[in-house]
Amino acid sequence: MTDVISQILNRSSEPRLESPAPGASVLDTVFKCAARAPDHALLRPWRYLVIEGDGLDALGEVFARTADAANPTALPVEKLQGMTRRAPMIIVGIASHHGHPKVPPIEETLSAGCGMAYILLALEAQGFAGMWRTGSIAYNPVIAEGLGLAPNESIVGFLYVGTPVSEKPAIDRPDPDAFVSRWPG
Ligand SMILES: Cc1cc2nc3c(=O)[nH]c(=O)nc-3n(C[C@H](O)[C@H](O)[C@H](O)COP(=O)(O)O)c2cc1C
Numbered sequence: 001m002t003d004v005i006s007q008i009l010n011r012s013s014e015p016r017l018e019s020p021a022p023g024a025s026v027l028d029t030v031f032k033c034a035a036r037a038p039d040h041a042l043l044r045p046w047r048y049l050v051i052e053g054d055g056l057d058a059l060g061e062v063f064a065r066t067a068d069a070a071n072p073t074a075l076p077v078e079k080l081q082g083m084t085r086r087a088p089m090i091i092v093g094i095a096s097h098h099g100h101p102k103v104p105p106i107e108e109t110l111s112a113g114c115g116m117a118y119i120l121l122a123l124e125a126q127g128f129a130g131m132w133r134t135g136s137i138a139y140n141p142v143i144a145e146g147l148g149l150a151p152n153e154s155i156v157g158f159l160y161v162g163t164p165v166s167e168k169p170a171i172d173r174p175d176p177d178a179f180v181s182r183w184p185g
Helices: 003-010 024-034 054-064 077-086 105-125 141-146
Strands: 046-052 089-096 129-133 153-164
Touching (some): 003 105, 024 105, 046 054, 046 105, 054 089, 141 153
């Protein structure tokens, strides 16, 4: 079994993360991996924001702007402010939509999603861990504005990144027979 297969087969997302966050040279490798994402027409339809330290509190303030006292399902301000401190680093994945005649927006989002998965794998291969989160916040225009996204950009996720505190309990993984079939049979 190759290293990459073994790593994929043994990986899992980790919600409990602590310092240290990856340093510059680990991140350099991580983002070189992100740049290997399949990319129709080579539009490079992605970019990433790295947020740590005080930036996490600033992001928490941006999250807090989505609080809505009139909406009983909305999260309260204090919870929104504190969410960004669940890890020592957050990488925000952003897809951009170029209006290319042969590349619909979904393909640009998929390319950015591949980049997120490569980032996660590259972090895990270097001893770090992460958890990809979205929630309604990721699609809230208040957040897009607070992070300075252009009108043709959208958030694909917040990757909470750090050193795993402890391994989460193993998740049952479906057997390929459950989701793969031959066509036409
Ligand atoms: C686009 C996307 C958004 C996600 N958003 C959330 C989220 O907001 N909250 C959450 O608990 N898990 C979220 N997840 C799932 C976790 O990142 C993770 O994949 C899941 O807990 C399964 O763990 P595993 O990666 O070890 O299989 C999301 C996954 C994807 C791909």
